[in-house]
Amino acid sequence: MNHMASGATLARSHDDAPNTREPDVERIVAALVARARAAQRRFEQAGQETLDIAAAAAAWAIMEPQRNRRLADLAVRDTGLGNADDKFRKNHRKTLGLLRDLHGVATTGVIARDEEHGVVEIARAVGVVAAITPSTNPAATPANKIINALKCGNAVIVAPSPKGYSSCALLIEFIHAEFAKAGLDPELVQMLPHPIGKAATAALMKLADLVVATGSQANVRMAYTSGTPAFGVGAGNVASIVTASANPDDAASKIAVSKTFDNATSCSSENSVVIDEAIHARMLDALTKQGGVLLDAAQKARLQAAMWHDGKLSARCTARSATAIAREAGLDDIAAREPKFLMVEESGYGPEFPFSGEKLSPVLTVYRARGIDAAIEIVRGIYGYMGAGHSVGVHGADDALAVRLGTQLPVARVIVDQAHCLATGGNFDNGLPFSLSMGCGTWGGNNFSSNLGYRQYLNVTRIAYRIAERVPEVDALLGDYFRRIGR
Template sequence: MNSAAIDPLTDPKAYIASLVARSRAAQQAIEHYSQEQVDDLIRAMVWAVAQPGVAEEVAQFTVDETRLGNYEGKFLKIQRKTRATLADIIDDKSVGVIEEYPDRNIKIIAKPLGVIGALAPSTNPEATPVIKGIHAVKGRNSIIIAPHPRAKLTNKKICDLMRSALKRMGAPEDLVIGIETPSLDTTNELMRQCDRVLATGGGAMVSAAYSSGTPALGVGVGNAVITVDSSADLDDAAEKIRISKTLDLAASCSSDNSVLLIDEIYDDMLQRLQAQGGYVCSDEEKAKLQATLWDEELHINTAMVAQPVDRIAAMAGIEPPEGTQFLIVLEDGFGPEHPFSGEKLSVIMALYRAQNIEHAIELTRNIQAYQGQGHSCGIYSNDDDNIMKLAASTHTSRVMVNQPQAASNSGNVWNGMRQTFSLGCGSWGGNGTNHNVSWRDLINETWVSKPLAENKIVPSDEDLFGGVRDKLA
């Protein structure tokens, strides 16, 4: 069936069926590729978009089309994040026997899933297709990418670059297909017809992925909460909070939405945040921001998302001083009556005063119970007891310690987290996994089990049940 002959708007089912047929044929062509062949393909896919000259062009093109974020943030994602992700997985064994457990006499063989249906958000449309694409192909799958309509040209540009590289490597270019006329209907059809959904985007779209009838890997809502305790290096913390808060103008759901300062260092740390370009809004300015950022039903104003401070200020009718890089609103509550406690997707940060680490943990739990439960939180601290208390007592899948949250929780060169843009949030966020989603989530596994040299022995009742028997007598 010729995809070009089908109107995706009038017949989305047939249109997606034609794309899936092409994608499946391409996947079957590489199903028996060697590890070396697979790894060369993903090297080519990254080089096609991240090479000097092209990365700059893609970054500017993305900003021009989406009007979200800034050139510097887009360039870092397309030029460095894609390279770091490739480096993170290039030495992984994804073909043949990938794990062995000699003590259990078990071997695990990797096999492809088939056609991956991927959703790409408007906030990260430059690197998401590449990162999801190489994770898919690493598992010898093909991928069809459904972009947000606001980023459809960026998605086409990036997919075309990867397709050209695949073709030049002698592989089917249809290993990567981008939907060029995106709509809710085509996205829903893709999720119904593919073999595995990899969903990154708004909560409604992730919910639709889980309801599609196709096995899905989704991510929860972000709303990162950051604690700074009295043992922290305050200058380092202030700089890293600024880096995280302003990266790509807070397009990432991992941007620092709320920062909790322990009472003992509150004033000193606030001064340092101001020195980093933070401006503390008055009560009147906070009210103006709130009225501009949300409507009465707390739907976020998309015109405020990932915009420069001066544009946000102009829309809200406030006048922060020159040199302001992010806005600080003082907050003490959480929930819908305190919307600044939620995700803002903008260079606006809520600031809280916490009495001690226990109070910071309580605030974190309450803030993320409103939005962002299961996603991420962070702490600037040199006190291992405080770090582990926070980690043990919060409903979070990731705790970034002394690192800029937005640049770290999806993996970076300074930590060991898996490189991805798909962050599982566990049952807290309505997801099936807590970890950073990678190629390992995009394969089938065959477990080969041989008899043990000696049978296992079931322990005696005394050893197996211990004192429980007496308690239940």
């Protein structure tokens, strides 16, 4: 069945792609964008059924088990980050959840009618999307952005990280195979040619209609200064509070799952846990039972020397197993115990306390708090250094405390009694939309505070009809002010 007539052939393979070392990078990128734009103009008029089929084709390209396994294995082989089994699960669950969120959603044509106010809303595509994606999720994040873009009638060009290039190229090869079966134009989904460089990425951002950037803060800043409308994400550095009312075994189990999933490549993985002193000893015991190993001061110093060089995280420790990190730090006795994660105690935050920042590894910083007020101030201090706007976890909170955290801390999400890295980007047991890109609001230097979803890939045109005039009396609106303050 041909859902969108096109004479285009499959996009160039990785080996056939032009080399961006050539001096005419902008010309090469402009040609990609021109092909994408031509395909997109036809695609956006094809109707909801075709848009849905395109999104489904991209989803099945990564979810089909054999292809998913190849992508997961290749991601770990070429990036050295995370573990393949968790990436396999992530590729499936994140895509399945996104399909759930998009199922039956209208994204083209008339999508809403407000008869009372005489307003009709029409969904419109944004055009060509530049998708900037990280090495930590070299298949799952591109797939998420591609599916959202297609669902809304857009074309998308991916700028993967250099390490994630091979995984992204394979993903797009799989998508094009599904497109060929469905009669869809492969020029709707493209990627920058190898090797990926800043010049090509900058050219793509400049020429696209929308930039969605996930990854390093350098890429996000480049997106925001590209001159093109952009959505970028803030830095992760999640802290979770364990209150005196928490069940330590339940909290430790969930924190351990979150801390170890995919070797903590997620920006939503806890970097710190702030424990009320009333439950501190029991919580440390529970974390130890989950496979955590608490280091002493000397071991902590050796780990710090291994993890940071000249103030920068070492790639030799990023997203590796706790055992491998312990060996890298010369902690052979710790490595021999095959820990699931390492723990270090800390009391301060800021550049002089590097363990208070994001670690992108199964290393958990432990703080001790004298009550909930102190715990909140510790988290505020941590986020003053890094991670403002993202989210905070809490175990053992009642509704009043959850609301207090959401009112007083600079966070876009409060995750209650859940494995944080699985919950923040949407899960089947909470109501947050599935995403791999978390907006952090103005606290994190972002222009949105929701999970990046299909709504960010749409324009909306509004038709306003004349309705019966309704002019309120001044006293109806200012009467309370007049009574309290006077005229």
